[in-house]
Amino acid sequence: MSTLLELSGVSVSFDGFKAINNLAFQIGEPEMRAIIGPNGAGKTTFMDIITGKTKPDEGRVLWGEKSINLIGKSESMIAREGIGRKFQKPTVFEDQTVRENLAMALKNPRGPFEVLFYRKSAEGAARIEALAEEINLTEQLTRKAGELSHGQKQWLEIGMLLAQDPRLLLVDEPAAGMTPAEREKTTEILVEAAKSRAVVVVEHDMEFVRRLNCKVTVLHEGSVLAEGSIDHVTQDPEVIDVYLGR
Amino acid sequence: MRKSFLAENPSVLWFLACLGLFTLGVTLLAEATGAGVISTSFVKTLGKVLCLCLVAIAMDVVWGYCGILSLGHFAFFGIGGYAVGMWLMYARTETIVTQNLAERTIPATATEINDAIATQIFGVVGSSEFPLIWAFSHSLFLQLLLVVLVPGLLALIFGWLAFRSRVTGVYLSILTQAMTLALALYLFQNDSGLRGNNGLSGLQNIPGFEAVPQSMISMAFFWASALALALGYVLFARVLSGKMGSVIRAIRDDEARVRFLGYHVESYKLFVFTLTAIIAGIAGALYYPQAGIINPAEIAPIASIYLAVWVAIGGRGRLYGAVIGTAFVSLLSSWFTGGGAPNVNLGFYTIQWTEWWLVLLGFSFVAVTLFFPGGIGMIFDRLKKDAL
Numbered sequence: 001m002s003t004l005l006e007l008s009g010v011s012v013s014f015d016g017f018k019a020i021n022n023l024a025f026q027i028g029e030p031e032m033r034a035i036i037g038p039n040g041a042g043k044t045t046f047m048d049i050i051t052g053k054t055k056p057d058e059g060r061v062l063w064g065e066k067s068i069n070l071i072g073k074s075e076s077m078i079a080r081e082g083i084g085r086k087f088q089k090p091t092v093f094e095d096q097t098v099r100e101n102l103a104m105a106l107k108n109p110r111g112p113f114e115v116l117f118y119r120k121s122a123e124g125a126a127r128i129e130a131l132a133e134e135i136n137l138t139e140q141l142t143r144k145a146g147e148l149s150h151g152q153k154q155w156l157e158i159g160m161l162l163a164q165d166p167r168l169l170l171v172d173e174p175a176a177g178m179t180p181a182e183r184e185k186t187t188e189i190l191v192e193a194a195k196s197r198a199v200v201v202v203e204h205d206m207e208f209v210r211r212l213n214c215k216v217t218v219l220h221e222g223s224v225l226a227e228g229s230i231d232h233v234t235q236d237p238e239v240i241d242v243y244l245g246r
Numbered sequence: 247m248r249k250s251f252l253a254e255n256p257s258v259l260w261f262l263a264c265l266g267l268f269t270l271g272v273t274l275l276a277e278a279t280g281a282g283v284i285s286t287s288f289v290k291t292l293g294k295v296l297c298l299c300l301v302a303i304a305m306d307v308v309w310g311y312c313g314i315l316s317l318g319h320f321a322f323f324g325i326g327g328y329a330v331g332m333w334l335m336y337a338r339t340e341t342i343v344t345q346n347l348a349e350r351t352i353p354a355t356a357t358e359i360n361d362a363i364a365t366q367i368f369g370v371v372g373s374s375e376f377p378l379i380w381a382f383s384h385s386l387f388l389q390l391l392l393v394v395l396v397p398g399l400l401a402l403i404f405g406w407l408a409f410r411s412r413v414t415g416v417y418l419s420i421l422t423q424a425m426t427l428a429l430a431l432y433l434f435q436n437d438s439g440l441r442g443n444n445g446l447s448g449l450q451n452i453p454g455f456e457a458v459p460q461s462m463i464s465m466a467f468f469w470a471s472a473l474a475l476a477l478g479y480v481l482f483a484r485v486l487s488g489k490m491g492s493v494i495r496a497i498r499d500d501e502a503r504v505r506f507l508g509y510h511v512e513s514y515k516l517f518v519f520t521l522t523a524i525i526a527g528i529a530g531a532l533y534y535p536q537a538g539i540i541n542p543a544e545i546a547p548i549a550s551i552y553l554a555v556w557v558a559i560g561g562r563g564r565l566y567g568a569v570i571g572t573a574f575v576s577l578l579s580s581w582f583t584g585g586g587a588p589n590v591n592l593g594f595y596t597i598q599w600t601e602w603w604l605v606l607l608g609f610s611f612v613a614v615t616l617f618f619p620g621g622i623g624m625i626f627d628r629l630k631k632d633a634l
Contacts, residue, residue: 053502074510075502075505075506076506076509076510076511077510079505079508080508085506091500093492093496093499095495095499096495096496100492104493105507110509111510111513112490112514112517115489115490115493115509116490118489118490120488164507164508
């Protein structure tokens with residue numbers, strides 16, 4: 001397992017409030033990692049920094065074998081480097097069909113002219129079918145994404161993420177608002193994905209995190225409070241104090 | 247490829263068939279080529295409406311599909327008109343001047359001819375010299391190139407600056423509006439080089455075709471406008487089909503999400519903005535020879551707002567909606583403002599439509615926005631749904 005992403009000394013503040021404070025973080029490939037932490041711990045800002053939405057005040061974000069610095073790169077460039085992101089609220093293109101949503105995410109050249117002259121290929125279609133099966137949406141391919149249930153939208157978004165074929169997946173609260181059965185399926189999808197890539201899951205639900213059965217990083221006030229197995233961190237007195245005890 | 251594209255988009259074929267039938271009908275009824283039921287001036291009106299439909303589908307692509315509410319596309323339309331108008335005016339004045347000077351015993355030198363043309367054109371703004379921007383006006387080819395290049399480059403530079411700074415929504419609308427206003431105000435100046443508020447006139451006289459009656463010239467422009475609309479429609483339908491259309495609509499709905507999918511949103515917006523500006527320029531170049539005159543008032547911000555109103559009433563996000571809205575509203579407008587509609591006497595007050603038409607239009611715009619967001623085009627969507 002080699003290091004895929006490394007953050008060191010990263011800090012960012014908004015109007016004097018330190019959202020991320022001297023944060024250090026590492027993830028290898030393949031690896032599954034869960035990030036937990038109370039509200040305002042900086043989980044979303046952490047993802048914003050990696051994906052280029054927020055520029056940190058200081059620190060380094062290094063990516064891949066060549067240790068490319070991601071700071072200053074645009075969101076689309078970072079996405080093309082191989083970082084996919086799933087938002088807390090499912091954001092799929094509701095006006096378009098499930099197939100169109102997946103086709104857009106499919107790993108292909110992203111320039112306007114390449115897309116303009118893009119031809120549908122049997123290979124692409126097969127890939128979409130395979131993805132749809134993986135996320136349980138084969139029957140829904142021709143339906144508009146807006147007609148899907150909340151859980152299905154979450155899956156579609158995960159499917160779009162997988163279609164991008166990223167090396168690192170950032171997943172924000174994937175199980176929010178899901179039924180127990182849907183959660184189980186989501187766990188399956190994520191565990192499967194983590195066999196070949198790095199997956200970072202931000203989640204509130206401890207039961208869900210426990211089921212992922214992976215290393216856990218606890219964030220608090222913008223830096224890492226504890227790291228280790230779920231049993232290790234849940235027994236850490238500091239963690240209990242700031243998070244679990246409440 | 248082409249065949250499968252048309253087969254996948256039956257609405258394009260429907261549109262082309264309707265446009266073809268309409269063109270044929272007008273041809274058969276016109277003065278020059280048919281029964282003579284339709285007057286030359288009405289042929290010109292219809293030809294102009296077709297050009298407006300072309301700029302409206304461009305507006306629909308940039309606004310209805312890509313979500314950029316540009317209030318500046320009529321500026322590109324006007325620039326196209328000015329570009330072609332410069333050649334028309336130059337060439338026609340040249341013919342007249344050469345004829346006049348030929349009657350003299352000593353043949354005129356090239357400089358004398360040039361000065362005479364300049365005096366003829368710029369006398370109204372107190373100048374007798376060609377401004378720099380008229381450098382290419384002697385050449386039809388170069389001016390036609392400018393019809394495409396000037397709106398294209400302006401849109402490219404403006405769009406690059408605006409999109410790069412991530413200006414979106416209403417702020418972008420205000421910026422485009424400001425661009426239009428600045429351009430119109432500049433052109434209003436006498437020393438702008440484009441004859442100030444006099445604008446360019448006599449554009450209906452096509453140099454080299456003096457012997458051809460206006461009824462025939464108007465027919466030719468009508469056909470050209472219909473062809474341009476057909477080609478523009480197919481072009482846009484092609485751009486909006488498949489994955490490109492998918493990405494463009496996705497940008498309208500959630501551009502941040504599109505970025506995280508790895509698409510460089512700014513490039514796409516720039517592509518759409520520039521392409522539609524070029525088509526708007528071409529539409530303008532076909533429109534103004536039929537109108538006969540162009541002046542800076544044509545570029546005033548209100549014109550671009552009308553464009554948005556037409557597209558909204560027709561139903562944005564549907565190419566045919568933009569065509570229907572534009573044809574419907576602009577023809578209705580010329581009926582009301584041309585005194586076609588009978589005034590309504592309320593006893594205590596008489597509603598004169600020439601004045602009240604704008605109020606009516608305003609109310610319809612509000613009503614459509616609030617109650618029928620799909621506009622007139624929604625009727626077709628219903629029919630399509632029923633048919634399935």
